[in-house]
Amino acid sequence: MRHTQAQQRMTLRQPASWWGARWREALPTGNGLIGAAVYGGVHRETVLLTHADLWWGQRTPELPDVSGNLPEVRRLLLANRPREADRILADALGDAGYRPSIGSPLPLGDLTIVMPGANAFKQYRRVLDMATGEVTVSWQDGETRYERRLFVSRTHDMVVCELRSDTPGALNAAITLGLHDKEDLQKSHGRRCERLPEHVEVHAQADVVCYAATNDDDTDFGAVARLIDTDGQVGATDSELTIAGATHVLIGVKLFVKGQRKAAIPALTCELRSQASSYDELLAPHVAAHAKLFGSVSLDLGADPAKHALANEELLLEAYDGDAPTALVEKMWAYGRYLLVSATRSGGQPCHLLGLWCGEYEGMWAFHMVNENLQMIYWHCLPGNLAELHLPVFDYFDEKMDDFRENARKLYGCRGIYIPAPTGPASGLLKNPSPHIIHWTGGAGWVAQHYFDYFQFTGDMEFLRTRALPFMREAALFYEDFFLTGDDGNYISCPSNSPENTPGNYWPGKGMGVHMETTVNATMDFAIAKELLTNLIASAEFAKTDTDEMPKWQEMLERIPAYQVNQDGAAREWMHPHYDDNYHHRHESHLYPVFPGQEITEESDAELFAAFETAVSKRLVIGLKEQSGWSLMHMANVWARLGKGDLALECLEILSRSCLFNNFYTSHNDWRDMGIGVDLPWGPSRSMRTWAGSPPCRRCSWSPNPA
Numbered sequence: 276m277r278h279t280q281a282q283q284r285m286t287l288r289q290p291a292s293w294w295g296a297r298w299r300e301a302l303p304t305g306n307g308l309i310g311a312a313v314y315g316g317v318h319r320e321t322v323l324l325t326h327a328d329l330w331w332g333q334r335t336p337e338l339p340d341v342s343g344n345l346p347e348v349r350r351l352l353l354a355n356r357p358r359e360a361d362r363i364l365a366d367a368l369g370d371a372g373y374r375p376s377i378g379s380p381l382p383l384g385d386l387t388i389v390m391p392g393a394n395a396f397k398q399y400r401r402v403l404d405m406a407t408g409e410v411t412v413s414w415q416d417g418e419t420r421y422e423r424r425l426f427v428s429r430t431h432d433m434v435v436c437e438l439r440s441d442t443p444g445a446l447n448a449a450i451t452l453g454l455h456d457k458e459d460l461q462k463s464h465g466r467r468c469e470r471l472p473e474h475v476e477v478h479a480q481a482d483v484v485c486y487a488a489t490n491d492d493d494t495d496f497g498a499v500a501r502l503i504d505t506d507g508q509v510g511a512t513d514s515e516l517t518i519a520g521a522t523h524v525l526i527g528v529k530l531f532v533k534g535q536r537k538a539a540i541p542a543l544t545c546e547l548r549s550q551a552s553s554y555d556e557l558l559a560p561h562v563a564a565h566a567k568l569f570g571s572v573s574l575d576l577g578a579d580p581a582k583h584a585l586a587n588e589e590l591l592l593e594a595y596d597g598d599a600p601t602a603l604v605e606k607m608w609a610y611g612r613y614l615l616v617s618a619t620r621s622g623g624q625p626c627h628l629l630g631l632w633c634g635e636y637e638g639m640w641a642f643h644m645v646n647e648n649l650q651m652i653y654w655h656c657l658p659g660n661l662a663e664l665h666l667p668v669f670d671y672f673d674e675k676m677d678d679f680r681e682n683a684r685k686l687y688g689c690r691g692i693y694i695p696a697p698t699g700p701a702s703g704l705l706k707n708p709s710p711h712i713i714h715w716t717g718g719a720g721w722v723a724q725h726y727f728d729y730f731q732f733t734g735d736m737e738f739l740r741t742r743a744l745p746f747m748r749e750a751a752l753f754y755e756d757f758f759l760t761g762d763d764g765n766y767i768s769c770p771s772n773s774p775e776n777t778p779g780n781y782w783p784g785k786g787m788g789v790h791m792e793t794t795v796n797a798t799m800d801f802a803i804a805k806e807l808l809t810n811l812i813a814s815a816e817f818a819k820t821d822t823d824e825m826p827k828w829q830e831m832l833e834r835i836p837a838y839q840v841n842q843d844g845a846a847r848e849w850m851h852p853h854y855d856d857n858y859h860h861r862h863e864s865h866l867y868p869v870f871p872g873q874e875i876t877e878e879s880d881a882e883l884f885a886a887f888e889t890a891v892s893k894r895l896v897i898g899l900k901e902q903s904g905w906s907l908m909h910m911a912n913v914w915a916r917l918g919k920g921d922l923a924l925e926c927l928e929i930l931s932r933s934c935l936f937n938n939f940y941t942s943h944n945d946w947r948d949m950g951i952g953v954d955l956p957w958g959p960s961r962s963m964r965t966w967a968g969s970p971p972c973r974r975c976s977w978s979p980n981p982a
Contacts (some may be wrong), residue, residue: 283406285606287937288586290315290401290412290950298323298382298459298936299632302403302410306429306561307620307664309530310631311386313410313425315401319421320412322386323455323634325427327624329532331472333701336679339371342688349759349769352795355853357781359791360770361710364686368708375872377699377706379641380633381472382455383530384486384494386434388423389449392416399447400586403938405613406569407562419445426555429564429620434528436553444520450497450517452486452528453477459634462612464794470635471472472496476536479511483544483752487536490865495536500528501547525554545595568616571660574609578602580671587937594931599924603931610939615652624700625667626652641714641886643671646696646774649870651905654912665729669742672722676749677701679719683753686713691753692717694825695775711792715772716757718748720803724871727810730817740818747811748821751828753769754804758834764809766801766838773797773848773864779855796851801835806872808832838868838883845890846883857907858893863913866891870916877918905941907934 285640291300291314301312301323301617310325344367351360394417402411408429413422419442427434440446454475456515470487474495479485487497500516502509507521518524527547531539551557582590590603617633628648629641643649649668656665672679672694679692682705686693693707696712705713726743729735733886758766771794808828815828839847840855848865868874869887877884891913911926934942 279832280404280406280581282578282602282605282607283404284583285403285405285610285939286584286586287315288399288588289402290317290399291938296914297321298632299940300936301632301634302401302428302938303614303617303630303632304307304403304408304410304425305631306408306427306615307631308430308617308623309427309432310435310618311410311425311427311434312632313401313412314636315412317396317399317412317414318390318414319394320388320390321456321620322388322425322434322436323632324383324386324528324530325380325631325633326383326496326530326532327380327619328700329383329496329629329854330378330587330700330772331381332376333699334374335702335704335706336373338685338704339368339623340685341371342369342685345687346676352793353767353770354520357791357793357853360558360581361791364713365710366709368705374932375695375704375708377642378701379635379699380627380629381490381496382459382634382636384452384498385455386436386498386500386528387451387453388436388438390421390438400674403613405609406566407558408565408569408613408623409558409615418442421446424554426558426561428561431550431557432436432529433550433557434530435554435561436526436528438518438526440520440522443522444507445520445658446524447514448524450484450502450518450519451477451479451525452484452490452500452737453514454486455634455636459588460636465758470811473911477514479514479516481511482509484511484514484516484546485540490533494533495539496530496534496654497536497539498528498530498531499540499547499845500526501544503527503550504552505620511539524924528556561949565616568661568664569612572612574605575607576601576822579728587939589933591935594928594935596664597928599928599931604927607927607931607939611655612661614662615656615661617650617668619664621663621666622670623667625649625671628652629753640697641881642697644697645694645722646715647909648905650721650725651908654871657728660896661730665725667724669729669746672703672746673742676705676746682748683756684801687716687753687757689753689756691756692719692749692750693753694722713773714751714793716768717800717803719746719753723807723810724748724803727784727814730814736818739814739818744811744818744820745816745952747807748812749829750807750825751811754807755827755831758804758831760834763782763836766804766831767796768800768804768836769795771795771797771800771849771900774862776848776857776860776864778849778853779857779859781854782857782859794849794851794854796849798838798846798848798850800840800864801850802867802872802874803837805832806867806874807833809874833863838858838886840883840886843889843893844886845869845893846886846912848890856893858891862892863894863906866913869912884917891917906908908946 291297301314303312308327314321344363348360348363396414398415410850411424422439425436429836451468454902474489477486480882482502484500505521507518510517529543578601593600618626683689683693730739761767809845839850841847907926907930911923914923
């Protein structure tokens with residue numbers, strides 16, 4: 276079936292209006308490097324401008340070697356004294372003066388367009404055309420229809436915006452650039468960022484307005500906007516351009532980062548003067564490049580065509596009645612593709628948790644998390660025929676291999692690589708010295724799944740030999756040194772962590788009544804290691820190499836203990852007698868062998884498959900309060916892998932009633948506090964997430980940018 280325009284469009288009947296963080300309700304567009312988010316105001320339009328390479332607050336001191344403390348950590352854990360073991364490595368890093376900061380994306384600035392109105396607006400629409408990447412804002416003012424169209428060109432690395440009226444000479448506007456909205460100094464946990472970029476300058480002259488500021492590394496960033504074409508009268512004040520008596524206005528905006536304003540601004544101005552003078556001429560090559568990616572796969576679930584024409588708000592209202600319209604599900608699927616296509620590109624940065632459109636000055640969790648979140652973003656990439664967009668992930672990790680080796684050596688005295696759960700572009704060294712981060716060792720093994728999957732989807736033998744196999748070897752080398760061998764000959768994973776869960780006997784109100792995430796033998800550790808070694812052996816066989824290493828990897832596989840089942844008939848989350856299962860949590864890390872792994876199926880082991888189904892079913896006994904936007908999506912995938920389509924759909928329907936904004940961004944929790952999802956102590960308005968969704972743990976006081 277050929278998709279209609281309505282299937283590929285999202286229509287909103289109101290602008291971004293949520294106080295204090297309107298960027299979360301904006302409509303996003305981007306070319307994989309440059310992002311623009313359109314708020315949609317009639318009188319005052321704000322377009323948030325971002326750049327994938329613009330970060331700040333990154334601090335990477337030398338990582339101290341604390342591996343000498345590992346024997347004591349292990350002695351205490353194996354003696355069932357986890358509380359004493361919990362902070363040994365973390366405190367050792369602190370005592371050595373280790374104060375890193377992972378940093379966060381820095382909003383580059385705002386493009387502001389002010390258009391006076393003669394009458395109260397009516398017939399307002401804000402539309403995202405996912406097939407072209409265009410955002411359109413239109414309204415009626417008296418007898419005049421106004422329209423603004425905007426996209427970020429993949430072929431010209433430029434934001435293109437056109438203003439139009441259907442009454443000759445009726446269009447008047449003032450245009451400027453500047454620092455992003457200071458209201459977004461707010462951040463999660465109820466704290467505020469107390470700083471702004473310095474040395475801010477805005478100048479307008481003739482048909483150009485220029486803006487620049489200084490980052491904390493003393494480099495400049497900024498933008499140049501030019502009136503490429505208009506039939507109106509153009510003027511300039513010190514900081515803005517004015518247009519009067521126009522019918523159409525064409526604006527081009529180019530961005531720069533990591534430069535010096537004295538050189539960058541003249542260069543960008545020159546580039547803008549050479550651009551085509553027609554919106555359609557600029558749009559056509561961009562659409563060809565965008566459509567090649569976005570249109571490479573389509574999905575038809577048989578939705579009523581009339582439903583596709585409904586506004587987002589109308590589709591959500593239907594979902595609030597209980598059943599998510601099929602058109603909503605189709606559009607959400609397309610939106611995920613659109614956001615990935617718009618947020619990353621070959622040779623650039625991988626997509627992180629807030630995509631390309633973080634509007635906060637210290638965005639909480641706006642980095643790469645490999646304890647599921649990065650993986651979740653890219654799950655649809657290969658089956659969605661977007662393999663080239665996966666390459667930035669591999670580039671990102673490959674270039675940080677020396678840092679990952681240093682982590683392994685200095686934290687655990689191991690060879691190979693250790694990838695911390697969170698990382699940022701500047702460094703792969705450990706940035707979060709919290710016990711539950713330090714003690715989770717599955718990052719490299721889980722990322723290795725994506726290397727192997729890329730080879731399986733593409734059949735690229737060169738990639739397998741030169742990139743996948745080297746990465747997987749180093750991930751396996753860490754396990755070779757890290758795992759202990761017990762008296763029964765089986766491996767012991769110690770210390771261990773099942774993100775971000777606490778065993779039942781340490782859950783508040785039970786047992787010791789404290790949160791304790793540092794454990795022994797988390798099931799996930801062994802599931803990831805088993806998958807890695809299995810894929811490594813298969814890869815070596817494909818590549819006809821490593822014949823001398825394969826017996827060792829096979830022996831390591833045989834030392835991984837068998838999965839265990841508890842008295843409830845559920846697969847155990849910790850394969851050690853010191854730890855009881857805890858069903859009061861949104862994470863389902865121990866289900867890895869079923870999803871996202873593929874080790875256990877009903878055909879391969881019906882009894883164990885049933886135990887994993889029981890494990891996820893047990894999560895339902897706690898109701899909805901422990902779920903979140905991303906966890907509902909994870910659970911939907913688990914139910915699908917278990918063959919329970921109705922339950923998978925139910926997860927999507929709950930998500931649509933609880934965690935979707937009108938622009939279909941998802942939040943971590945139910946942002947209206949309607950009783951669905953985690954009740955975060957700083958309030959729902961402080962925990963918003965875009966489509967990828969990642970939880971700030973409500974028991975973790977760590978900040979991504981500690982003082």
